[in-house]
């Protein structure tokens with residue numbers, strides 16, 4: 694990207710909102726990833742629109758980042774603009790039984806707001822370490838709940854910079870998928886619809902789910918959560934365990950001993966290590982059970998091992 698475009702971004706957004714060659718390992722829960730050529734931290738929807746328009750005009754690739762909790766970024770990083778929809782765009786407002794929150798709000802923050810307002814239905818999401826935007830894209834879910842059960846409508850910016858409000862049922866939300874990505878939408882905010890509940894019951898359920906998570910998941914290591922989607926009729930973690938891959942390592946990447954469905958960064962793992970480990974896991978499980986594991990984790994940038 695030429696200097697002129699970089700200066701244009703700084704001029705439009707303010708120098709402090711634009712970083713160059715920013716290590717992506719600082720912005721992913723895997724703690725892995727090379728430099729982003731340009732890393733933009735918009736403070737408002739207008740900043741998002743300005744960045745999008747510059748990228749379009751100058752024909753520069755861009756990528757929308759939430760909390761980076763479902764992401765593997767290449768060791769070579771990303772040539773283009775990363776737009777981080779994070780803390781700067783993170784308001785949460787409760788109105789009756791509905792919560793309107795910005796895309797960058799963390800699910801944990803929304804869950805706390807719901808609990809304080811005695812609203813039930815969002816307890817499942819409180820322990821998922823992503824933003825609302827990422828959760829809409831992924832139709833994030835846990836313990837029998839998923840975003841599609843609680844989403845009422847989503848405000849997006851389309852590829853032309855136009856703002857549209859879309860009812861949740863039009864987003865084709867399925868198992869860890871929606872049309873947000875393929876339609877090229879940027880999620881700006883969403884309305885979550887919950888029910889009045891009993892605060893003590895909400896607290897008890899929250900505590901129970903949080904205990905289950907720390908008991909079963911390797912939260913002490915960097916990871917991106919479940920590495921593979923659940924294949925129909927199976928559990929990815931069990932297939933991996935039954936393939937004899939518990940603790941299997943490639944470089945610093947390892948199949949978690951605590952939960953085989955997680956690939957963890959056991960220390961200085963590279964993205965290539967994770968990628969090669971995932972490939973080995975897929976091949977081994979396929980050879981043993983004839984089941985194809987589809988990655989749940991999203992890849993960004995170039996990989997040799999894919």
Ligand SMILES: Cc1cc2nc3c(=O)[nH]c(=O)nc-3n(C[C@H](O)[C@H](O)[C@H](O)COP(=O)(O)OP(=O)(O)OC[C@H]3O[C@@H](n4cnc5c(N)ncnc54)[C@H](O)[C@@H]3O)c2cc1C
Pocket residue numbers: 722756757758759760761762763764778796797820821822823824825826827828829830831832833834835873874878879880881910912916917918919991
């Ligand atoms: C320890 C751990 C436990 C986890 N447990 C669960 C779980 O129980 N259930 C579950 O579903 N997931 C789980 N995850 C995975 C992850 O937290 C979810 O997929 C989460 O929804 C990702 O949100 P994010 O903001 O981090 O998105 P990112 O990882 O930053 O991005 C994910 C995708 O969403 C896109 N995106 C992000 N924000 C926007 C936006 N505003 N507009 C358009 N596109 C956007 C990105 O471009 C990317 O394609 C876990 C992860 C970890 C590390």
